[in-house]
Amino acid sequence: MTAEVRHSEPRSWLFVPADSEKKIAKAIDSNADAVIFDLEDSVAADRKAQAREILKALPARSTGPQWWVRINPIGSDDHKTDLELIANADVHGVVLPKAESGADIIQLAHRTGNIPIHAIVTETAASLFNLLSYRDPRSPLAAMSWGAEDLSAALGASSKYDESGELAFTYKLARSLCLAGAAAAGVQPVDGVFADFRDGEGLRAEAEAAAREGFTGKLAIHPAQVAVINAAFTPSAAEVEHARAIVEAFDCQPGAGVLSVGGRMVDRPHLLAARRVLARTREEKS
Numbered sequence: 001m002t003a004e005v006r007h008s009e010p011r012s013w014l015f016v017p018a019d020s021e022k023k024i025a026k027a028i029d030s031n032a033d034a035v036i037f038d039l040e041d042s043v044a045a046d047r048k049a050q051a052r053e054i055l056k057a058l059p060a061r062s063t064g065p066q067w068w069v070r071i072n073p074i075g076s077d078d079h080k081t082d083l084e085l086i087a088n089a090d091v092h093g094v095v096l097p098k099a100e101s102g103a104d105i106i107q108l109a110h111r112t113g114n115i116p117i118h119a120i121v122t123e124t125a126a127s128l129f130n131l132l133s134y135r136d137p138r139s140p141l142a143a144m145s146w147g148a149e150d151l152s153a154a155l156g157a158s159s160k161y162d163e164s165g166e167l168a169f170t171y172k173l174a175r176s177l178c179l180a181g182a183a184a185a186g187v188q189p190v191d192g193v194f195a196d197f198r199d200g201e202g203l204r205a206e207a208e209a210a211a212r213e214g215f216t217g218k219l220a221i222h223p224a225q226v227a228v229i230n231a232a233f234t235p236s237a238a239e240v241e242h243a244r245a246i247v248e249a250f251d252c253q254p255g256a257g258v259l260s261v262g263g264r265m266v267d268r269p270h271l272l273a274a275r276r277v278l279a280r281t282r283e284e285k286s
């Protein structure tokens with residue numbers, strides 16, 4: 001296996017069950033910025049060994065999405081076997097499900113030679129109390145995402161939704177804590193899965209809302225979701241133009257604390273936001 005860097009901060013992270021060669025071929029040919037070969041929940045226990053063999057046999061690629069592997073959670077027997085695979089695989093990074101705190105990341109980093117880690121940080125009950133613990137300068141943590149399915153199972157919920165059909169408060173809380181925890185840790189905040197993969201309009205609305213709030217990418221479970229997610233997390237031409245105007249205004253007056261750009265007040269928080277938009281600007285749009 002060989003990984004290839006397409007973007008430093010992937011917008012779309014496409015899951016693919018690692019026991020399906022057909023889906024793997026489709027995923028690595030897609031426009032996803034990153035693919036996540038899943039060895040955890042989407043692969044039945046008696047298929048995991050076969051899935052690892054499939055990953056081992058994947059021929060190297062020099063173009064296309066980053067390659068990540070979702071291993072099984074810390075403490076499981078499969079976790080240990082997955083680590084043997086990771087030790088011999090040339091992948092961009094590992095995705096750790098059911099992460100409970102920053103200590104899990106340090107432990108995993110010791111075992112994987114510090115390759116980048118994307119942690120799914122809201123899947124257990126205890127995890128919700130530890131979202132600030134990922135802030136560790138020694139950590140190879142690159143991204144944090146949140147998950148509602150495993151959390152609702154862990155909490156004994158019969159549904160993730162309230163009576164109006166919206167995510168219930170507990171899951172909104174998990175999502176916001178993931179966002180703030182990732183910002184505090186200085187890593188990429190990645191929004192969770194939109195499960196109804198035939199509802200492109202619903203996905204677009206959810207991804208755009210996530211982008212407005214500060215997430216810079218989103219998990220995907222189906223190739224049809226990739227283009228919608230990439231578009232939602234690519235700054236528009238108008239946003240880029242506005243960001244450039246703000247940065248240029250401060251470049252021209254480096255000593256200024258507050259300025260007027262396009263008839264509006266801009267100060268330091270606007271400058272930081274503008275720089276972030278420019279950092280996320282891509283030459284190719286897909």
Ligand code: COA
Nearest residue numbers: 014015016017022023024026027038041042193221222223
């Ligand atoms: N990656 C790559 N290819 C995928 C894919 C994925 N995540 N999901 C579907 N495809 C392929 C299908 O194999 C199918 O290929 P074909 O046209 O050659 O037959 C094509 O895309 C259309 O798929 P579709 O028929 O719409 O969906 P499906 O019923 O085959 O699959 C799921 C639905 C949910 C089972 C499938 O999307 C999937 O496995 N998603 C990933 C699940 C996962 O990894 N979960 C863990 C994280 S929550």
Ligand code: MG
Nearest residue numbers: 041097149150
């Ligand atoms: Mg899961």
